[in-house]
Amino acid sequence: MSEVTVRKQRPKHLALNEIRLPIPGIVSILHRVSGAGLFLMLPLLLSLFGNSVGSPESFAAYKETVSNPLVKIILFGLLWAYLHHFCAGIRFLLLDMHKGLDLPTARLTSKIVLGVSIVLTVIIGVKLW
Template identity: 70%
Template sequence: MANTASKTRPKHLQLTAIRLPIPGIVSILHRVSGAGLFLCLPLLLWLFAASLGSPETFDTFSAVVGHPLVKLLLLGLMWAYLHHFCAGIRFLLLDMHQGLELAAARKSSVAVLVVSLTLTVILGVKLW
């Protein structure tokens, strides 16, 4: 019994030619944002401790956070948190069998992208 499906499969995948649907992109961004938040956790904890420690450490905190590259990094981390949060709510709803249909899944994934980017812009403008 020969398996014809295995004969037509490519030997290697050309990752640049694969087009993911929006729910797939949201899923990958959810994982990437979670990994980024985890890897930047020591920096965030240090910044938090410096902001609450003493007047000298607060001055250090102010100097570090005042740098434009650090502001850009913190803006990216804010997007990562907001995206991870919104996508996590979407995945919880999917786990409860809400919005499993294709059209609803696409709409919810677009909503995650729009809400997370909108909140990032609003909060970024207020905090910049």
């Protein structure tokens, strides 16, 4: 008897739009993206902080810069990135302590991280806007 092996046709390219990540995977990727975004925006944040505490003239320039709607949207995004990175970091610390490793708990904590980060962003963003 001869056995015939049939090989499955593999795709030639990776279709990223067809990949369906579970919620814990999405939270993990957003955690990395938010960390990278915060790191890359650090010079902007430091210059804004320097302008806000330098002198009364630089504070006036800071207020004028921050009152621009485009800058407010960027700062709103950075606020979300910080809050998401913080909340997801707490989740990952708990995972490192072997808390919440089972699938239902991991999915629940991922949903909690997304919800809490969005709610905190809206609350703080509305107060600061």
